Amino acid sequence: MSKKVNGKVIDALLKPQSIAIIGASNKSGKIGNTIVQKLLEGKYGGKIYPINPKDKEILGLKAYPSILDVPEHVDGAIIAVPAEATLQVVDECGQKGVNALTVITSGFSEVGRTDLEEAMVDKAHSYGMGIMGPNIIGILSNSEQMNASFAPLLPLEGKASLVSQSGALLIALDMATFTRRVGFEKLVSIGNMSDVNFGDLVEWLDQDEKTQCIALYIEGLKKGRHFIEKCRAARKPIVALKAGISEHGAAAAASHTGSLAGAAKVYKAAFDQAGVIMADSVGNLFDRTLAFSLQPPMEGDNLLVITNGGGVGVLASDAAEKCDIPLKFAPKDVQTELKKHMPEFGSAKNPVDITGGAGVDWYYESVKYAYAHKWVDGLVVLYCETAVTDPIEIAEGIHKAITETGLGKKPVVVSFLGGERSDQAMQWLVENDIPAYDAPDKAVCVLSGLRQYAKICTMDNSPFKIYDHVNRDQALNIINKVRTEGRDALTEIEAKQVFAAYGLPVAETRLARTEDEAVELATIGGFPVVMKLVSPDILHKSDAGGVRVNVKNADDVREGFRTIVANAKAYKSDATIIGVAIQEMAPWGTEVIVGSINDPTFGPTIMFGLGGIFVEVLKDVTFRVAPVTNKQAFAMLKDITSGPILDGVRGETRRDQEALATVISYYSQMISDLANEIAETDANPVLVYGEGKGCKIVDARIILKKK
Amino acid sequence: MSKKVNGKVIDALLKPQSIAIIGASNKSGKIGNTIVQKLLEGKYGGKIYPINPKDKEILGLKAYPSILDVPEHVDGAIIAVPAEATLQVVDECGQKGVNALTVITSGFSEVGRTDLEEAMVDKAHSYGMGIMGPNIIGILSNSEQMNASFAPLLPLEGKASLVSQSGALLIALDMATFTRRVGFEKLVSIGNMSDVNFGDLVEWLDQDEKTQCIALYIEGLKKGRHFIEKCRAARKPIVALKAGISEHGAAAAASHTGSLAGAAKVYKAAFDQAGVIMADSVGNLFDRTLAFSLQPPMEGDNLLVITNGGGVGVLASDAAEKCDIPLKFAPKDVQTELKKHMPEFGSAKNPVDITGGAGVDWYYESVKYAYAHKWVDGLVVLYCETAVTDPIEIAEGIHKAITETGLGKKPVVVSFLGGERSDQAMQWLVENDIPAYDAPDKAVCVLSGLRQYAKICTMDNSPFKIYDHVNRDQALNIINKVRTEGRDALTEIEAKQVFAAYGLPVAETRLARTEDEAVELATIGGFPVVMKLVSPDILHKSDAGGVRVNVKNADDVREGFRTIVANAKAYKSDATIIGVAIQEMAPWGTEVIVGSINDPTFGPTIMFGLGGIFVEVLKDVTFRVAPVTNKQAFAMLKDITSGPILDGVRGETRRDQEALATVISYYSQMISDLANEIAETDANPVLVYGEGKGCKIVDARIILKKK
Secondary structure, X not given: OOOOOOHHHHHHHHOOOEEEEEOOOOOOOOHHHHHHHHHHHOOOOOEEEEEOOOOOEXXXXXXXXXXXXXXXXXXXXXXXXXXXXXXXXXXHHHHHOOOEEEEOOOOOHHHOOHHHHHHHHHHHHHOOOEEEOOOOOEEEEOOOOEEEEOOOOOOOEEEEEEEEOOHHHHHHHHHXXXXXOOOEEEEEEOOOOOOOOHHHHHHHHXXXXXXXXXXXXXXXXXXXXXXXXXXXXXXXXEEEEEOOOOOOOOOOOOOHHHHHOOHHHHHHHHHHHHOOEEEOOHHHHHHHHHHHHHOOOOOOOOEEEEEOOHHHHHHHHHHHHHOOOOOOOOOHHHHHHHHOOOOOOOEOOOOEEOOOOOOHHHHHHHHHHHHHOOOOOEEEEEEEOOOOOOHHHHHHHHHHHHHHHOOOOOOEEEEEEOOHHHHHHHHHHHHOOOOEEOOHHHHHHHHHHHHHHHHHHOOOOOOOOOOOOOOHHHXXXXXXXXXXXXXXXXXHHXXXXXXXXXXXXXXXXXXXXXXXXXXXXHHHHOOOEEEEEEOOOOOOOHHHOOEEEEEOOHHHHHHHHHHHHHHHHHHOOOOOOOEXXXXXXXXXXXXXXXXXXXXXXXXXXXXXXXXXXXXXXXXXXXXXXXXXXXXXXXXXXXXXXXXHHHHOOOOOOOEOHHHHHHHHHHHHHHHHHOOOOEEEEEEEEEEEOEOOOOEEEOOEEEEEOOO | OOOOOOHHHHHHHHOOOEEEEEOOOOOOOOHHHHHHHHHHHOOOOOEEEEEOOOOOEEOOEEOEOOHHHOOOOOOEEEXXXXXXXXXXXXXXXXXXXXXXXXXXXXXXXXXXXXXXXXXXXXXXXXXXXXXXXXXXXXXXXXXXXXXEEOOOOXXXXXXXXXXXXXXXXXXXXXXXXXXXXXOEEEEEEOOOOOOOOHHHHHHHXXXXXXXXXXXXXXXXXXXXXXXXXXXXXXXXOEEEEEOOOOOOOOOOOOOHHHHHOOHHHHHHHHHHHHOOEEEXXXXXXXXXXXXXXXXXXXXXXXXXXXXXXXXXXXXHHHHHHHOOOOXXXXXXXXXXXXXXXXXXXXXXXXXXXXXXXXXXXXXXXXHHHHHHOOOOOEEEEEEEXXXXXOHHHHHHHHHHHHHHHOOOOOOEEEEEEOXXXXXHHHHHHHHOOOOEEOOHHHHHHHHHHHHHHHHHHOOOOOOOOOOOOOOHHHHHHHHHHHHXXXXXXXOHHHHHHHHHHOOOOEOOEEEEOOHHHHXXXXXXXXXXXXXXXXXXXXXXXXXXXXXXXXXXXXXXXXXXXXXXXXXXXXXXXXXXXXXXXEEEOOOOOEEEEEEEEEEOOOEEEEEEEEOOHHHHOOOOEEEEEOOOOHHHHHHHHHHOOOHHHHHOOOOOOOEOHHHHHHHHHHHHHHHHHOOOOEEEEEEEEEEEOEOOOOEEEOOEEEEEOOO
């Protein structure tokens, strides 16, 4: 949690002992009126103190001119005065010893008044108070019977809590809880996140015994790493809908990696690392929340589908494949037993089709047997409404079969497709703790989320161990020298020196300022060599005719030196030309790219992909917030579509993936250590050799943060 | 249409003048009882003749012992007698002069009784009758007030017609029409498709003035090409949900192409060629059907989103990007005008955020202006339920703005997110011809379908012009020779000869049976050469050590010949070794693969992809049902993710895409012409050179159909 946000602060926000409403009003339509009214309507059990400079009574409650006039201790305060008046009332709350402030008021950073917002937070912190908001609709809690908001009513009761960065959406979802039958314990409007942020709430809700599942609607995080840390530590499923995944071209990026890193990709990586399950729509957020509220994780891959309709069975099978939990045939004993509860033309494979004639008995028997069988890790029961069976009865049969076996042992999810009576049956099932959905694909999709969550629970959480045999000071010295010269891009040679300081295997490269030096270096290092322009003003050396490969003798080195310099001058007449880099000619290997950006939300973030065409045309790359352990780096190699190339294709041997993972891991420490200095980097290409033969970084780029 | 299925037949099925129900019964619960009852309940206007050998009256209607006893002409007959009794009643229907039969009865090909099914169809055809089914629930038509099925009731009235291969699903969807507020004109259960198939119904429904949109639930087509032809010819939008897209490994395939061609990919290609829009779930099928029923195609790419909530606006923007209609900023004049109908902190960009305070007036004004503006090609209006506005009023305002401007000029789709009142408002909108959805992403998704449909309407429909300067007979001679020898795989040399007969640019390759012949051929053709084993028993030459490249002189040719033969014998001691192919050494070019399968549903189907790693690891390939015109072949090059490689990457020039498209087009004629003979083919690799320099097929494989 941030310095001032602690459990006590959030207690005072989400379950306050008493509440003062500053800006309470008798004028209908005013927010300060609505909130008092909603608190009363919700039957909030704590003391309510309306604060209003003029009125003596508000909606039947004794009102006070200032919070300082309240005779008792006040736990939380809701602020609904105009923005310009907030500083004063915050100060008064501080004097009064209030623990936390719910600032409804808008007109702060969202309209550019960051100054006002910061001043408010500073003031609150000076008294040890925390702030939720500003610019929020408030906080709703069923267990506290507290509607401390201007939303019309408390949501349908349930076991999930939702934190939303959009107040408008939260109100709409609040009302939708009743029509969609997805219940919530708490709804929290988080607004501008001037103080309390998503990570804080995840940490608190993870401890809240009324909350089984944490649902988030996120537009943009403020403290990305804090969020990852708190989510990873949480013991409850977290499902998040991230809005704003459109790729706004990162055209201004100076590195290859920068141009490939869209917000969507980095958020996806961060959520994966945080163990957060992504929802892809509002509907999906509700669907998943319902399943996580009511069902345990799915501990294995064996999904069994029972259906009375071949069609919906096939649709479920398709969905299972799409969601990465493809159906397998049930074992023989399961098939034999299930065959007893269906007509001859039914199927006991998977999906298990007990046919359209299936009444409650067949459902009951087959669900009971399947749910109890050890092979089955998760169960999807489908019902296609027929003219001859009663959906309510079927629902009761399913519920009976499950509860007799022991609801909660493993996940079961239901889908009824039909009309009014099917909808009623599903509502009844949900009220009896069995999630039900109006389409087979939705049922399968949420079950795949329960499977994903089981995997998250066993995710390798071992911390990154810092490599201590790296030379951070040396790297910083190089960077500082570049800064001194007023540059913010390192030359290739400087970048390689920084890489080398972190133990990365760079192709040996030395600077020749003259033809003679070039010949000398090439002769010492051994022919053939690669020659590359060194100029802080020309980043794209190839475009400037600044690269020569496979240079075989002294004469060619001399000729190469002259040509490269001439080309560079022709390309950019005012470019500073430092010289020509003489580099060992690395033998051919599989080309990959490793790079990094310094993400505004998540900080240093590493990228990996296959090089050349794969990165240029297919953009087949993967990201991780840095640093990453060797094991996590290894997993990155498997992330990309073209990953199998590293296993050896077309007669090649397996590439040295271990060495590559080590490079990525060290690289991730480098960009973390130097996060205050480095904006973007590329190691492109990195050549990866056969097993035991390591890698070689052939070209390097480091762009510094502007200071 | 098939030989016996014509408009009159389908008229007699979907809007019969009179109906006999054979197997009608007074026994409640019997299908023959339910159908008569449902016909009466639906208030069907034509004459109903229950046929029952014993009862004189059924449900108040005069019954007849046999259809032959009915005094008047009978248009259509519904058959609900046991399977074994069908032949006789079909015969009687024929004698009576019935036009078409709706065969409800099951127990035919779906349980292996294909013989019975075929006999029934033959019998019907002998009288000129057509058959719907067997194994169906029946046919429902709102405009005929005809529920000729055992589904409980006619669906909610609407402008779409649905044909379903699953009867159970059709009943469930029938009932769901009321809860989901998606109306249908006709529901047709198509069952085993022994006679009337999807293509026939598409053709008929396209002429049906009550049907605006054709919705299909397909498990497997029987006549793939007929379906494509009828769908392409249709003038109404067709949306299809294809169940069974899971990839059943085509592991037994003998060609590379065969192993890559899953049912899902081929269906996707066929649907694209047919101009059929795919739904990806039952919900999506309904969502799209509603939009197609009520709204015109979207003629351009300019989508404008108007919203009262930033959150849902961002979600809509994300969905637009995902659905390939990314939002663009509205032009200045649009922004200036819209700015007048929102508070200062609103946004007139796109999404246009008229803010949470937006009441009916702001909605009315902004929707009216936007809908009328020529820049706007399609409009999505979002509403997030608030505490201070009334969804019904907002809906009325939106509807007024649209109708005053002229509903139907361009598509408009609405999404209300909220509770009960939002749902009511949406229902009202749908009843007033404006599709409304409960999530912003759904609204955007259906609008993208309307955009897709506009593109389908302008799709190039020019027929394939047969290339006449090809030598089909020569190709057949080669194939016949192979057949004569009892083989079903051509050698590489034979396959290349077939390719050459179709004018395809094969690398010159000749058979050397001896070392001396090998040297002679290599010398005549010129060094260097490639040497490849020729054995009908060894298809994977490389695995057998049967390939040598860049063989530079006579001595190496001799040594190569001996080694290849020795390797082959070691690899498979009983393999017939015909000799060694001596092939010109084609210069390096970009590797691509062209191939084909003979799909059980769609017949000859061509595949294209980048070669080597791209096809092996990434499986980045595209299919088309053959033949394809040059223009269609060219479009295939743009289909694949790695397609841009053909534009030239990493210093290469643009590849000769025109020559490649020509190769694909000729190739597609070859596999079409020889469809009775050829099962699978590969041209792999095909080397593609720079512009104007053409292609060269380096290796060839043809597998014949088993006969």
